[in-house]
Amino acid sequence: MTKIDTARPLLDIRGLKKNFGAVEILKGVDLSLQPKDVVSIIGSSGSGKTTLLRCVNLLEEFQGGDIILDGETIGYKTVGAKRTRLRDAELSRQRAMTGMVFQSFNLFPHLTAAGNVMLGLRKVKKLGKEEAFAIAEKWLIRVGLGPRLDHYPSQLSGGQQQRVAIARALAMNPKLVLLDEVTSALDPELVQEVLTTIKSIADDGATLLIVTHEMRFAREVSSRIVFMEQGRIAEEGTPSEIFGEGRSQRLNEFLKSSRH
């Protein structure tokens, strides 16, 4: 029993297809993550990386394929030949199993750093105020923002805001954390503090699916790297495989063009 459970992937994406109207964004993506995997998705813009993450967090509907999270098929149910989107309450419950950190932080502007982290704990996990605060405090200290608990987002730097967003996602104790180009909106001098935070979370054994343009970071933190191109996974391997010799012409070109 236990053996089967550990062999089972935490996230299993099978034949994922997504289109916006007539435009196919994802053309059948297969990807699976074991617990504690740190997988980085790289690829040029428009390759479908972000859309893939958003499908996993059910922020986008998708037209084909399955996403199985910890053994549960999420987003849709199929009865006979009919595939229907689950109801809002179900979708919300499944979303709570994954955490998401966005490119543009998306902190709640009317709540303090602690308030941002507490909201999900209070409303989704139904924790009491003291308990929620204790967890929020713990996570904000963890990301180095202990002294900023009662600061509002507008009083924080971009890097600090993004670290609050990371604490907000992790405090919910998700099975999987999705990171969507989390340093792209940051001033260069603030990038490192956020990457360091993510690195330490990865070292603690979190399962991460990362979309990033930071190649050096991807190489350093990932157990596996996925190269996406035109809605498909074009290449997949360990960092040394992806960044080493023997890679495809296309990946070569991409890596060359993204070098700073």
Place this chain on the structure above:
Amino acid sequence: MNYTLHFGAVWASFDHLLGGLAIGLALAVAAVAVGTVIGLLSAFASVSRSRLLRGISGTYVLLIRNIPLLVLVLLVYFALPQTGIRLDKYESFIGSLALYAGAYLTEVFRAGLLSVPKGIVEAGRAIGLTRMQTNISVVMPVMLRNSLPSLGNTFIGMFKDSSIAAAIAIPELTFEARKINVDTFRVVETWTVASGLYIAACFTIAALLRMLERRFPKF
């Protein structure tokens, strides 16, 4: 100019004017309170995914905004009893003004809703809040704060519109002023004092609202 000003007659009944002012304020507060609820529901309906709800909200705003308030007040006051609904003149007027305020507030809140960044809605959904919880805990606070200036303007507008209540003999400021005018024939004095009271009240409300805006900084 052979008109000599005699404010004495107006000052003699000044307490009536102040009483009228208080009634006007109370009417406006009650109407804006009810109108805010109507406006919030209608604004959420106007951006909902349901065509029916959007249609209801749109029709409501369209109808109400194209009826002069005086006509609406008279319609509600005289026509409603014919359908068996009995309201006293206060209830009737507050209802009319609330309907009227609701239509304007629909537009105010709608603009506020559209100003809420999509990203924070997604962030709310991403931590597992339901659509309803996101609306209550994330969208509403941000939207209300962004709507505060327009909300204040609407409130001042509704307070001035409370003068229409004189048409159905509610003893608010305009009604009292007219009575003094009829009793004393001090036309200029009466309406000057009444105007002064309206201006003073609106100034005070505006100042209070500005304090409120400063208390809650814009996001």
